[in-house]
Amino acid sequence: MNKISVVIRNKNEAKSIEFLLTVLNKFYKNDIDEIIVIDNCSTDNSKEIAIQNSAKFITVEKFSYGSSANLAMEISKNEIVVLMSAHVFPVSHDFFKLILDKFKNSSNQLAGLRCLHYSSDYKLYLNGISVKENLNGCGLMFACSAINKNVWKDQKFLDNIITNEDKEWTKRVVNKGYDIQFVPSIFCYDIKRNSKQNFFRFKNETIIQYQLWGKSKTIKQIFQDFFLENMGLLKGWILNAFYSFRKMIFQIKFYLNKPRKI
Numbered sequence: 001m002n003k004i005s006v007v008i009r010n011k012n013e014a015k016s017i018e019f020l021l022t023v024l025n026k027f028y029k030n031d032i033d034e035i036i037v038i039d040n041c042s043t044d045n046s047k048e049i050a051i052q053n054s055a056k057f058i059t060v061e062k063f064s065y066g067s068s069a070n071l072a073m074e075i076s077k078n079e080i081v082v083l084m085s086a087h088v089f090p091v092s093h094d095f096f097k098l099i100l101d102k103f104k105n106s107s108n109q110l111a112g113l114r115c116l117h118y119s120s121d122y123k124l125y126l127n128g129i130s131v132k133e134n135l136n137g138c139g140l141m142f143a144c145s146a147i148n149k150n151v152w153k154d155q156k157f158l159d160n161i162i163t164n165e166d167k168e169w170t171k172r173v174v175n176k177g178y179d180i181q182f183v184p185s186i187f188c189y190d191i192k193r194n195s196k197q198n199f200f201r202f203k204n205e206t207i208i209q210y211q212l213w214g215k216s217k218t219i220k221q222i223f224q225d226f227f228l229e230n231m232g233l234l235k236g237w238i239l240n241a242f243y244s245f246r247k248m249i250f251q252i253k254f255y256l257n258k259p260r261k262i
Contacts, residue, residue: 001103003033004096004146005076006084009068011040013086014049016190020089021053031096033078037086038068046086066157066165069142073152079103081152085143087191088117095185099146102183111151111178112170115144115185125182131174136213139170139180144187151178163204167212 006024010017017037024035035055039046040063050057058075060068073081080103082096092098095115102113116122124137131138140147145166155173157165170180193201209215217225 001079001148002100003078004031004080004082004100005034005036005078006032006082007036007038007072007076008055008084008086009038009040009072009142010042010046010050010086011063012042012044012046014042014044014046017046017086018049018053020084020086021049021055023089025053027093028090028096031100034076036072036075038072040068064159064161065142065163066161067159069157069165070159073147073149073156076149079149080146081149082146083142083144084187085189085191088144088187088189090144090185090187092184092186095187098183098185102181103146103148106179106181108148108150109178110181111148111155111173112140112180113146113183113185114138114140114180115146115183115187117141117144117187117189121182125184131170131180135171135174136167138182139174140166142166143189146183162208163201164208164212167208171212 008017008020021035024032035053037046037050037055037057039050039057039059041059041061047057047059056075058071060071069083072083080099082099090096099113099115103110114121116125120137124134129138142165151173155169155176155178157169161168174180
């Protein structure tokens with residue numbers, strides 16, 4: 001295990017993938033053996049950008065999260081595969097070196113590495129919490145995680161899973177005796193979803209949370225969530241309107257009575 005393949009999943013994220021590929025080629029070129037873009041029928045110029053940045057470009061028409069992850073592992077030529085979304089980018093200067101060292105110094109039972117992004121990631125990592133103690137919090141997140149291809153050959157991803165293919169795989173491989181660990185490779189998750197996208201994500205995650213962890217809410221909890229969410233929105237609107245008014249008043253007073261320049 002001495003080389004790394006990077007596979008990026010993309011759909012109409014030309015601006016994001018251009019930045020990611022620029023970062024990879026500028027700062028990590030010597031750490032990466034190959035870059036592959038798996039694209040879900042983008043209609044923007046993602047393909048041209050990928051080719052200009054020396055990345056292999058593969059189009060997948062019938063996309064699913066599980067099947068795209070399996071394809072990523074299948075076409076990668078190295079034993080260490082870093083799966084990334086187009087809207088992430090590595091930050092730490094030794095991002096890939098840490099991943100490589102972690103695999104080199106671990107047993108063949110190491111199935112994957114979760115990189116750090118959320119504040120909860122840092123806390124779990126610094127507190128030494130293992131994946132057996134917290135499958136969800138310490139398990140892989142395919143927005144940016146490294147995978148042992150040899151373990152994948154034994155336990156492939158589910159092709160037909162709606163979402164959370166990373167969490168399902170985590171649960172399965174840990175039950176089989178493999179390990180997943182944190183690696184202090186830091187990345188930025190840079191995406192803004194609209195209401196429609198958030199609702200689509202919510203539906204899928206509600207289903208998979210029940211399928212994987214048996215979590216579901218009662219009718220009472222559903223109505224409570226609805227009430228609290230909308231009360232929060234109303235409160236936020238009132239506060240924003242109040243401070244917007246105060247800003248206007250302040251600017252008028254400032255305009256009429258400006259302080260002396262320094």
